[in-house]
Amino acid sequence: MKGRDGRVKILKELLLSKLIEKLSTGQGQNDERPDHDVANERIGTEDGEEKVRRVLAAVSHAQDVETHRIGRGRSTIHLIFLKSLVDLNVQQRDVIKPMHLVVSKGGSTEQLRDTISINERDKVVRLDEAVAYLLSGWTLVAMPGEEGLYGFKTSQVPGRGVSKAENQSIVIGPQDGFTESIDTNLSLIRKRLRTPNLRVEGMKVGELTQTSVIVLSIKGVANEEYVEEMKERIGKIDVDALIDSGTLAQWIDDQPLSPFPQFNLVERPDSACSGLIDGKVVVLIDGTPYVCMGPSSFIEFFHSPEDYFNRWMSSSLVRLLRLFGVVVSITFSAIYVAVLTYHYEIIPANMLKTIAQSRARVPFPPLYEAVFLELTLEVLREAGVRLPTKVGQTMGIVGGIVIGQAAVSAGLTSNVMIIVVSLSALASFVTPSYVMGNAVRVIRFPIILIAGLWGFIGLSVGLVTILIHLLNLSSIGAPYMSPYASLRLADLKDTMIRVPTQLLTTRPAMTRAQKNKKAGNTSLKRK
Amino acid sequence: MERQGPSNTLNSIQLMFLIHTVPIGVGILGLVRFVADKAGHDAPLAILLSGVYTQAAVLFSWLLLRRFQTLGIYDIHRRLFGKWMGSVFSLLFAVYCLFAYFMTIRTFVELVNTWMFPLTPVWLLTLLFMIPIVYSAFCGIRLLGRYAISAFFLTAWIILLAYFPLSTGTLSHLFPIGSVGLNDLFQGSLLSALSLLGVELLLVYYPYVAYKKDVLPAASIASWSTILVYTVIAVVTIIFFSIGQLGKTIWPMLTMFKHVQVPFIERFETIIIAVWLVQVVNTSGTYLWAGIEGVRKAIPLKKGIVYSLIAAATLPLSQMINGRAEMNLLLNLLSKSGFYLMIGYPLLLWLISLILRRKGDAS
Incomplete structure (x- = not known):
């Protein structure tokens, strides 16, 4: 103690x-x-x-x-x-x-x-x-x-007890989530990391709120540069109120104008712990169940702690599915719009017939159709988030039957378009990180627009620009697209796929940890 | 000035990918046809032979750069010719780089005009392509290094599509190997020059390379692997087309991919052109960056201003070029000047530095 x-x-x-x-x-x-x-x-x-x-x-x-x-x-x-x-x-x-x-x-x-x-x-x-x-x-x-x-x-601050992580829930593995109390959150981490090297550094942010902020890192593992940089950035925040870690993350972002989150926000103590073990810096903020973790790489936002608890093949499959989902959700509507507007020659004749029949009664160009449907879907989704659960069922009926079915039979939109849009919406839900999911949601619209204007060429320009932006991003100075951009071959084993646990013996190069090994030399054969 | 710390350096892998991918621009799409004009069915051999040029370029550049330790071409100019003359030489080199940037973008616009959007005005397409190109160049060398790696992996899969033309091609087109004779082979190899350009940018990257010891092996491996890619494509092209057909095709690589058949996609070349933008941005952006480096070394101007000026100049210039004939003329000029610049220039500078006994760092 x-x-x-x-x-x-x-x-x-x-x-x-x-x-x-x-x-x-x-x-x-x-x-x-x-x-x-x-x-x-x-x-x-x-x-x-x-x-x-x-x-x-x-x-x-x-x-x-x-x-x-x-x-x-x-x-x-x-x-x-x-x-x-x-x-x-x-x-x-x-x-x-x-x-x-x-x-x-x-x-x-x-x-x-x-x-x-x-x-x-x-x-x-x-x-x-x-x-x-x-x-x-x-x-x-x-x-x-x-x-x-x-x-x-004699102080006593009201708060709720430890309960299940609501928004980053998993099937197997630890279920507890952080709470609004920084002391509870710290004890949830301490409970899992019983090392004297866990460095706890307290700060105060917010002129009026005087919010307690704790910077956690493991001494001898985390790179001192990142720890210092993180503390420096937090120390420089000059604001009246700090309420949530999302705000903190935006204050300390490398590139505040980017649509992409540069710090991972987690509500699970086990995620925070594995982050610490990998050499990351974790920032706890009093009053919010989300902690801020960095440096984070792009691919990390598509990982779930469950990937390590499941067997490696199923984890790898799920990870690939998630990435596929992201690609689909960004590009599928856009590709459909581009193909129908400019490049119908790439669709084989049989398929073209189906699509043409479906579109025969629709009076708009595909671009309008897509934007209209995507917007409807976003509105439905936003309404669903705000509505109380009991009213929520009505939403499903309104969204699914009235808008979907009726719009098609009224001839306002085509069946195929509805399939395309709902597929891409569905695919956007597989991103485990909510903030990253939102980023994906945002960039979908300009991509659809540019694809509607200049077809595949526009789509390609848009995607390449996003790629350049991603490659240029950093998280407390560490390359965001690590390990792809700098090509750390050793780190590829825990990115798109996850290799068997025995092979995960090193920390990611991105965190530039002081200690590279995190497990002894292991073999896949049981002796 | 940009910070010249660890945040602005290239590691050896990035250098390798840069040297490997920058030459692969628009040139490759029409490469085999040019070479086959002279070398006929032995185009693959001629292209393999042209690897000697890039290797020579790498070697001479390395000899020159090693003599000046950490300096790049623009600083070497100053060391060799003094402040004024040095700046003039730097500007000339920069103009060449900007010319290459411009021609890459313009050729791709021509390609898109021909294959996809015949009615879209040239300036509009140029503007569209300039968004990622200027962005990437503006971000600097570190980004370009990272981008080169991504560009490689995003386009590498295209080579697998060679299965389709191979499966319908005629293997005997390749034979008898080497029958065109050495002279034609040599002449053919010279015609591949346009697709080899990009290696000379090693002269500009050099100050940013973190491990100078790796430069020679990294650059050599990279340039030979580029040649290897070209050779594979040449083999596939020659197998697929007869020499007569090849003479009538402007972009054989694209025509070849028309042949790809997957159950749900036809006319695969449309997709290839869109994906090819990745490589075009890589080539063009790197040249733009290299050119602006030179301009800024010679004339002290703010980064933003130089970029705006160059970008503003690109649009009217690109609109001014009309038709294939003019394009070919300019491309010819580019490939000639680039070829001499790539091999002759570093050799010349090296000899001058030997004669003048200049070497070492700026300090």
């Missing part, structure tokens, strides 16, 4: 130093300063009432501050805390009740302090420190005749 305590200490220090710095520098570019300037003010040995008054003045905007008194007269003990952040039961049991007992017996201040059974405690003499503790849910205690205040950790 040493590591955990150490982490808490680091976090505490960071939290304090950042808050103090902010308060003392007069909020930098932020012109909203509290009415009461608390920087560098000291709390001396003044009266308890006076201490409370000063702390209250420093947080005068927070009406959820509560005070509490124990005893009377000169020996009154004052408690200050934020009701919304404090676990009142714990406070009652561990702070107030024992103190009452001591006070009623007329015990000394030392006895008062010792009777409180909360381990995490601190003595504060600076007003800004006191405010920082108060805002993190601590209970501040003003003892009679003592200098400063005592702080006890």
Whole structure:
């Protein structure tokens, strides 16, 4: 448990130093300063009432501050805390009740302090420190005749328990997912990685939110350059609020204008762990069940943790299917449009007849037809995401029967087009990563458009441009298209296909890990 | 200036793929016909023979570059001829590169005009192709190196399609091997020059190559594998066409792929042309990058400005060329100048540097 305590200490220090710095520098570019300037003010040995008054003045905007008194007269003990952040039961049991007992017996201040059974405690003499503790849910205690205040950790943050990973679910393998609490998330990772080399570095991001961010990496495995770069980029984020890892990933992107995500967002502790083991840097953000992981390669977004739990042949097949799905979802509608508009000569005569019959009654060119249907489908999909599950069934009927069937019989669109569009939509769902799925969804439209304008040539120009863009992308400086672009032959064994587990003995070259081997020399033969 | 750190270097594999794929541009589609004009049914032999030229080019370039350690051709010009004359030579070399860039793009436009879109104006197609080409060149050498690898794998499968022409061809077209005589063989091999251009860009890549020791073997392997690809295609073409037919075909490789038959696709050459854009972007983009390197070494201008100027000039120029005759004239000029530049120029510079006793780094 040493590591955990150490982490808490680091976090505490960071939290304090950042808050103090902010308060003392007069909020930098932020012109909203509290009415009461608390920087560098000291709390001396003044009266308890006076201490409370000063702390209250420093947080005068927070009406959820509560005070509490124990005893009377000169020996009154004052408690200050934020009701919304404090676990009142714990406070009652561990702070107030024992103190009452001591006070009623007329015990000394030392006895008062010792009777409180909360381990995490601190003595504060600076007003800004006191405010920082108060805002993190601590209970501040003003003892009679003592200098400063005592702080006890009584915080309790509401949150849900560990449950199944909802959006990156798998059939076999670990089922738990991250939660909104950074402490829980860290323990989910620690639970799996019991190495003292797991490096936990805390930071605070967001002027107003003061969101805890933890940068995780394995010392001796992860490349120090990436760790430093990641920390530097996160440190440079200057923003009022940081709510989600998706936002963080966009702040630290190599190329913010790209449609492609450059950091993998995972909600599964096991994925995060295998990332760490491969030498990646994982960033936990308080308040979101998604963690941000990098450097990430393009192909990685099409991998699922299940690929390693299944047998290698089925995993390889599934991986190939996913890639096929992506290619289909980007190009299939576009190819259909291009072929029907310009290159009908490449369709064999029999097939041409079928397509022509299907299209005979349709009054639009294929491009309009495709764009119209694709848009309808996207609208259906977007509506499906927002709708409550119970209403969702209606959607299926509206989408499938009314729009699909009726549009064809009304002669607005052809059957073949519906097949093409729904196939490409279906194929787009096989991408395990939601952010990458969205990227694919976005680039489909320009590709269809350019194919409708210039046929195969336009399609080719569009795809080549995307390819160049992908090749030019990087994730914290590592080539995004690794291992294809720099051609690391050894890494190809875990990309489009996955070779038997015994052969996966090295880390990917992309992470430039300090230790290349991750398994001993193994053989496929059982001795 | 771009950063000359590890982020802007080529590793040996990338260098190899660059040297291998850049010559494979539009030239290859009509290569065998040109060579067969002189070498007849021994075109494969003639093409194999032309490997000696690229090997010589690689060797001379290497001799020159090795003498100047980390410098590329543009800096060598300065070392040899001083600031002003050096810049003039650099500009000339850059103009040649830009000419090659331009002709690649223009030939492909001609091809697309002929095979797919006869009515689409030349400037529009040029503009369309310039999007990926300028983008790739603008991203710099590291991207071009990565792109060359992708280009290779994205087009390598085409060679498998040779099965279809082979299965209907006549093997005896190839025989008797070597009967055309040495003179015709030699003349034929010279005609393949256009498809060999691209090796000379080694002079420009060199400063970016991470492991200078690998340059000679990597470049040699790469150039010979290009020749090998050409030879295979020549063999297939000669087997498929008779010499008479070949003389009447402008792009034998495409005509050959008309013959591919798969149950759900006909007229396969349409797809080949679309896929071929991958190679055209590779060749053209690399030449554009090399040319602009030279322009910027000679005249200190901002990267964006040079690219905009060149791109703006490409459109009207490409519209100005009309018909096959003019094209052939220009292509002829390109292949002649390129051929001498590829082999003679590095040799000449090397000799000059020997005479002037200039060598070493800029420092």
